[in-house]
Amino acid sequence: MAWVPLESNPEVMTKFLHKLGVPKKWSILDVYGLESELLAIIPRPILAVILLYPISSKIEKTKEEQAEAKDNKSDAAESVYHIKQSISNACGTIALLHSVANNLDVIQLEDGFFKKFLEETKGLSYIERGERLEKAQDIIDTHMESAQEGQTEAPAEDVEVYHHFVAFVHKDGSLYELDGRKSAPINHGSTTPETLLDDAARVCKEYMEHDPNEVRFTVVALAANE
Secondary structure, eight states, X not given: OBOOOOOOOHHHHHHHHHHXXXXXXXXXXXXXOSSHHHHTTSOSXXXXXXXXXXXXXXXXXXXXXHHHHHOOGGGSOTTXXXXXXXXXXXXXXXHHHXXXXXXXTTOOOOSSHHHHHHXXXXXXXXXXXXXXXXXXXHHXXXXXXXXTTSSSOOOOTTSOOOEEEEEEEEETTEEEEEXXXXXXXXXXXXXXXXXXXXXXXXXXXXXXXXXXXXOOOEEEEEEEOO
16 A cells, blocks of 8 residues: 655645644744754744655664664553554655654644544554554545645655655653654653754754765654744
């Protein structure tokens, strides 16, 4: 099963979240650079950071090593909502779902199909959540609609995409990297809601350092827009 990929475009991603029932006060905003003065201009509070990176052998090898070192179920708090990506090209949507699902204490989701999906999948395993997503027609339709709204022409569903989205969230004092292709969240150490952006930026920089000749990285944040 494959979807048309979502464009890494804050406007498209914001519209998608609002269609899922996320209140209008929350938006996806561009992070223009990872230096502290550029991070400082992003409105607070910040609930999640999303990194889009090019899939390369150097980065994948590092991620595998990280996962081996940190990939154990006991390391992730029970409260972390993690969903398996079993659909090709769905990583953008899954990063957005991870960003919202792990912030329901702050985001007052409107009643609707997404709120219902999260309630119904709350007690399920990450594999079962991925299977439910494959059948969640309302979410699929919203994704497809949003995938066609980007500034670049949307590629066909069967075209291989060489970029991948991951989300960073704060949960119970830890910074978690959520990747639908990994069997468990990766714990990157302690963080707070106030330092989430700076701590996630540190991990994003590590990604970039693994492939210093690569420039196709994009970072956005789920943040208050007012």
